[in-house]
Amino acid sequence: MTSIVRYVKIDVTTAGREGGRDACVCTSIVTGSTLRDLQCSSGPDVWSLGANTLSVCTRALGGISDVAQKETEVRC
Template identity: 45%
Template structure:
């Protein structure tokens, strides 16, 4: 009896783990300009209707703040037309750093902003032929 229960619990754990793996986006978050970055603040999400289409994160490292936008696979697979993502670091004075990727580029890092001494948010934008969405992370000081 114990073996049968343990087997059922183990199978359930595998199924739940597999479902969680499908539900969350996978990405490397490797900054091409700074090898040691740390996420600061919460992740923000760009949505289209009720569907999440991209993630926006803020990082610090190499004496700069960085914005990062990642376009989710579900959006990429369902939008064959033109679309592009952008990332920027926002301060009370406006965007201190803003960069857009090329058509169908799934992740975009900002250029890096010298803003560690001020409050910042990461700003992400996704535009496509029939719409656009944007999100900003929580402010970090």
């Protein structure tokens, strides 16, 4: 059986961190309203854990705590 594993990656520059303080950065692949592989870190880049999503439509979600949250369009 064929599978497709999708990941999200966020890179956060020093300028992207509010006032130079560490922020919690989270990523996830989303199906419907379900977070499939949520991963959070205060590091400079964050990868989601990966989600096997061959048979469902998905979107990528990323956010920096209390600063911003963005997501892609749905992809099938």
